[in-house]
Amino acid sequence: MRTTLPPLAALCTGTLLLSGCAGAGALPAGTDGTTLVIAIVANPQMQDAVSLQSEFEAENPGVSVKFVSLPENEARAKITTSIATGGGEFDAVMISNYETRQWAGYGWLENLQPYIDATDGYDDADFIPSIREDLSHEGDMYSVPFYGESSFLAYRTDLFEEAGLEMPENPTWDEVAELAAELDDPEAGVAGVCLRGLAGWGEVLAPFNSLLNTFGGRWYDEDWNAQLDSPEFREAAGFYVDLVREHGQAGAANSGFGDCLNRYSQGRAAMFYDSTSMVSTVEDPDSSTVVGLSGYAPAPVAESGYGGWLYTWSLGIPATSEHKDEAWAFLSWMTDKDYIRTVGEEYGWQRVPPGNRLSTFEIPEYQEAAGAYAGPMLQGIENADPENPGTRPVPYTGIGFLAIPEFQDLGTRVSQQLSAAIAGRVTVDEALEQSQRYAQTVGDAYKEEDR
Amino acid sequence: MTAEALVKPDAAAPRATRAPAPPTARPRRRGAVGAAALTTATWAIALVFVSPALWLALTAFKQEGDAATDPPKLFFEPTLDQFRTVLASDFLPYLGNSLTATLLSTLLVLLLGVPAAYALSIRPVRRTQDVLFFFISTKMLPVVAVVVPLYVAAARLSMLDNIWTLVVLYTAMNLPIAVWMLRSFFLEVPRSIIEAASMEGAGLPRVLWSVMLPVMAPGVAATALICMIFSWNEFFLAVNLTASQAATVPVFMVGFITSEGLFWAQLAAAATLASLPIVVIGWTAQRQLVRGLSMGAVK
Numbered sequence: 001m002r003t004t005l006p007p008l009a010a011l012c013t014g015t016l017l018l019s020g021c022a023g024a025g026a027l028p029a030g031t032d033g034t035t036l037v038i039a040i041v042a043n044p045q046m047q048d049a050v051s052l053q054s055e056f057e058a059e060n061p062g063v064s065v066k067f068v069s070l071p072e073n074e075a076r077a078k079i080t081t082s083i084a085t086g087g088g089e090f091d092a093v094m095i096s097n098y099e100t101r102q103w104a105g106y107g108w109l110e111n112l113q114p115y116i117d118a119t120d121g122y123d124d125a126d127f128i129p130s131i132r133e134d135l136s137h138e139g140d141m142y143s144v145p146f147y148g149e150s151s152f153l154a155y156r157t158d159l160f161e162e163a164g165l166e167m168p169e170n171p172t173w174d175e176v177a178e179l180a181a182e183l184d185d186p187e188a189g190v191a192g193v194c195l196r197g198l199a200g201w202g203e204v205l206a207p208f209n210s211l212l213n214t215f216g217g218r219w220y221d222e223d224w225n226a227q228l229d230s231p232e233f234r235e236a237a238g239f240y241v242d243l244v245r246e247h248g249q250a251g252a253a254n255s256g257f258g259d260c261l262n263r264y265s266q267g268r269a270a271m272f273y274d275s276t277s278m279v280s281t282v283e284d285p286d287s288s289t290v291v292g293l294s295g296y297a298p299a300p301v302a303e304s305g306y307g308g309w310l311y312t313w314s315l316g317i318p319a320t321s322e323h324k325d326e327a328w329a330f331l332s333w334m335t336d337k338d339y340i341r342t343v344g345e346e347y348g349w350q351r352v353p354p355g356n357r358l359s360t361f362e363i364p365e366y367q368e369a370a371g372a373y374a375g376p377m378l379q380g381i382e383n384a385d386p387e388n389p390g391t392r393p394v395p396y397t398g399i400g401f402l403a404i405p406e407f408q409d410l411g412t413r414v415s416q417q418l419s420a421a422i423a424g425r426v427t428v429d430e431a432l433e434q435s436q437r438y439a440q441t442v443g444d445a446y447k448e449e450d451r
Numbered sequence: 452m453t454a455e456a457l458v459k460p461d462a463a464a465p466r467a468t469r470a471p472a473p474p475t476a477r478p479r480r481r482g483a484v485g486a487a488a489l490t491t492a493t494w495a496i497a498l499v500f501v502s503p504a505l506w507l508a509l510t511a512f513k514q515e516g517d518a519a520t521d522p523p524k525l526f527f528e529p530t531l532d533q534f535r536t537v538l539a540s541d542f543l544p545y546l547g548n549s550l551t552a553t554l555l556s557t558l559l560v561l562l563l564g565v566p567a568a569y570a571l572s573i574r575p576v577r578r579t580q581d582v583l584f585f586f587i588s589t590k591m592l593p594v595v596a597v598v599v600p601l602y603v604a605a606a607r608l609s610m611l612d613n614i615w616t617l618v619v620l621y622t623a624m625n626l627p628i629a630v631w632m633l634r635s636f637f638l639e640v641p642r643s644i645i646e647a648a649s650m651e652g653a654g655l656p657r658v659l660w661s662v663m664l665p666v667m668a669p670g671v672a673a674t675a676l677i678c679m680i681f682s683w684n685e686f687f688l689a690v691n692l693t694a695s696q697a698a699t700v701p702v703f704m705v706g707f708i709t710s711e712g713l714f715w716a717q718l719a720a721a722a723t724l725a726s727l728p729i730v731v732i733g734w735t736a737q738r739q740l741v742r743g744l745s746m747g748a749v750k
Contacts, residue, residue, distance in 0.1 A: 037695045042705075044712045066695040071708040074690055081599065081691065087606045089694040189521070258710055262519055265713075277711055287515055287713045 033062040034326050039079050040094045041313060042069045044280060045147055045353040048343055049334055055342065056333045063326050072202065083108045088320040091327040095143055097134040097312050097386070098401050104137035110317040113140035115328040122332050126357045130384045131312050143316035144335045147277070148355030150308040150380025151210055151400075152373070153297045154264065154272045154282060156290065159183060159190070173211065173239065173300045173307075176271065180247035183270035192247030194269035195240070198256035199419040201411025206257075206309060206400040207273055208418065210299060212236040213390035214307040219402055219439060222393050224446040226439035228414070228432050238428050241421045253423035265290060273300065275311070276355065276377040279370070283350055296373040299380060304391045309400035310384035312356065355381050395446070406442045413438045504726075510719035518716040533720035537707075542724065545703035550728070551614050552689075552699060553682040556621035560629045560678050561671065563622070568633035569659060573645065583634070586627040598691050605692055614697040620688055625678040632677065636670030636743075637663070672736050673743030683729050700725045 040046045046069065053065045068090070070078060079093045083103060095103070103109045116124050124132065124141065131148045135141050153176065155167050163182055168175055180192030196204045212218075215236035218227050227233055244252045249263055257274060261281050264272040265288035272278065285291050299308035315334060317327045333339060340360050343352045349369035352360065354377065360366055361378050370377075389399045396402045401411065417431035426434075510518050512529040571579055601620070602611070610616045640663055648662045664671065686701040693702060704725055707718045733740065 035695075039694070042707070042709045044709060047709075068694050068698070069706040070690070070702075071705055072710045074705060078691060081602055085599075085603055085606060087602065087611055089612055256710075261711065262713065266519060266521060268521065281712045284712075287519070289516075 033064055034323050036063060036065045036091045036323055036326055036330055037068065037089060038065060038092045038094075038327075038330065039068045039070070039075060039082075039090045041072050041075045043072075043277075043313070045351070046094070046313075048347055048351060048353075049146075049339075052339075052342060052346070056330060059333070060326070060329055063329065065330060073200075083318050083320075086320050088318070088322075090318055091321040091323045092315055092317050092331055094146070094313055095316055096314065097131070097310065098398070098403060098407075100135045100143045100314060100316065101137050101397075101403060102405060103316070104142035108319055109142045110319055110321070110324055111140050112142060112144060112317065112328070112331075115332070116141060116144070119328075119332050122336060123357075123359075126337070126359050128356065128358055128378075128381050130310055130382060130386070131356065134310060134386050135312065135314055143314035144331055145312045145314045145356035146335055147353035148310070148312040148381050149275045149277045150310055150355070150377065150384055151207065151274060151299045152276055152308065152376045152380055153300055154274075154278060154294045155179075155297065156267075156270050156293055157295045158293050159270045160295075167295060167297050169297070171297050171300045173214070173243075173302050176273070176300045177239075177243050177247070180243065180271060184247040185270075186250075189268055191249040191263070191269045193243065193271040193273065194249045194255070194260040194263050195244050195252070195273055196256050196260060197244055197248070197252035197419055197422040198254060198259070199412070199416040200256065201401060201408060201415055203256040203415065204418055204422075205411050205415045206275075206311075208236075208240050209389075209400050210307055210309040211240055211302075213399060214300075214302045214304045215239070216303045216391045218390050218392055218394045220395055220443055222395050224395055224443040224450070226436050226443045228436040228439050234428065234432060237418065237421070237432055241418070241428050244422050245424070253419045276373065276380060279373050279377075280351060283372075292372075294372065296376045298376050306383050306385075308380040308384055310381060310386055311400055404442075404446075406445070410438055410442050507719050508723050510716055511723045513716045513719075515713040515716045518719070519713050533716045534724070536717055537721045537724060540703075540706075542703065545698055545700050546728075548614055548617075548693075548697055549683060549700040552617040552621055553679050555618045556625065556682050557675050557678045559618070559622040560625045561675060564626055564629040564633050564674070565659070565664075565671070567626075567630050568637050569663075571630065572634045572637035583631070586630050589623075590627055594687055598687065601688070602691055611692060612694040612696045612698075614693075616692055617685075617689060617697060617699070620692075621682040621685060624685070624688075625681055628681075629674050629678055632674045633667075633670065636667045636674075639670070640666050669739040669743030671743075672739040676733060676736060676740060679732065680729055 040049070050067050050069065053067070057064055068078075069075075075094065079090070079095065080099075081087065082089055083093065100109070104111075116122055124144075127145060128148060131145050132141065135143050135145060153167075153171060160167060160183075165179060165182060167179070171179075176193065182192075183190070184192030196207050198204055212233065215232055217230065217232035217236045221227055249255055249260065249269060255263075260269070260272055260274060261278055263269050264278070265282050267290050272282075279296075281287050282294060283291055299306070301307040315331045317324055317331065321327055335356065337357060337359055340352050340357065340363075344363070344365060349363075349365045352366060354360060354366075354370070354374075358378075361374055367374060384399060386397050386399050386403070388394075389397070396404055398407075401407055414435040417426065417435045420426045421428050421431040511533055512531070513524070513527055514530055514532065517524050517527045571583060605611045605613075605616050644662060644666070645658060648658050653662065684701060685699075686705070689699045690702050690705070693699065704718065704721045707714050707721050
């Protein structure tokens, strides 16, 4: 028994020594140079940027880059905490069009327009106008887009052919529902359509909101009265829930973008309405069994002529950063035309971060690699108008989300109700009744502010 | 006088006192069938519990495409690609940080916890029960409720992204549990050997170190391992309070989760590597652990 402690102690000492060495190695190597700490979302396109960082470091001697790469939810929470409290860990952060304008208004982000104007050859007029607009506050850009996305409808051309069906050029949601009913084949394990059902404001609410807008629904009227129990909202929610329950994927209430993407790429869904960024997985032979078998149609519509959304991952500089010039050097490198060319040549043209610059769509190599989807993607992004989502006036901006700080919480609660309705735990009416109460609480706060 | 001499070797006692089975055939056969059924059931339950870990390790050797199939693939061409990817993404600094935070905090917990548990078990005072309750009550507040104050405090003290912040927090996080565990082990030590040692003239440090600790070694080892596992796996504080310098292995691991594209195989490889150190430590201390973990439970 007495021999118990020494081996354990030896083990501890040994590992401590090892950890001491490794710990020392974790410190920045050079003390004269600048180390930029950059928080990014761990998506494939960002990983490509991480692996290309040595090119940036070669062009900018004395500057080294350290990335903090986290999944979307963790990254968003961490970046928000850091920026809001002035934690100051980061010299640049990856945010979206949801945060940019709000944070610019609070003074949390550095105005990038002076840097943009002073950088030769950084053609900011080349950014797609809807995206440029959505990242600007009082006419100045506060973050620069790394890639942009809208939504469209992917469908399996081979399955359509087999069933003798045809996808209309501009499908309506009713047509999509009919097609889904025809193609739904539970025995073969192929769902008619894959639509997100997972709770979370960035999950089920993104496609649902774009559908809601085209159904003529809205979250609030101009006076911040919640409209979640209005007939239009009920119709949209009922349609979405019925479609997923009847002809959607199994277990839809737990299935978000990642799961749908996986199902569609593995041939287990005939249609998939979601982010245009799906193509980097769907058309990648390493991760997909349906490469080259998809057609892409514009986002389905009902009342209005546009049914898509607008989202972008962009880079901003926190006001607390002590290395703003170096941070801008990095931002401009990662969002420049040259970067797109580098990725295309090093990793292949299907892997370039699309949808931030108009010029990308004119590169012949990109046109060739992305022929099937480049058109509908650009069209979806260009036509998005976050200032006027839907068919009726609203007091907020944003398509897939409402660009108000309360939306993270409100959206999460409402999405939980919607997801519960998809799971069949509550009826659509019950879900909306509850959601209406949540939304009105937020609306009341804005009413008082307006008074 | 050594501790071994004082503790009665009672492990052999039950075997000696068990009555020999009656020499009739029927009960013995029934016993054999029962034993076989019990063994089968034990194996089945063990397999059920181990299978997720095995599946994780298996997935780590797959290509992303193989890892995402439905139905899942059991046979495939194994590859080390995922491990290469993980090791190529600067794994060692994270490993160093995790080892530092885990080992230092466990050491601190034992340094603080052993005297505290001694005082609370061997020399109780009037308020001992209250003190014990106070210790455990610190675990009742959900950590999410304190993370923002902690973050702001760390930021003001310029301690963000600093491994010492995690060492301090992990020590505080594990100390209550360690005191409770250690206390139950102290209570197991027969009073007679403490009194005997005192009568021979041993002072408190001597009693603690030379008399009690050897008896309690399995208990201390079990407590240390529990603290190590908790610190090693801790994610929430680590992800919120660290960035590029002090990030630990769990934070490194989630970097492989992406909302676009496949990541199961990569994540499985990272998770397999991340769990190896704890598995090795557990394996090394296996015999002590089994004794230690059953020590407080069976009287």
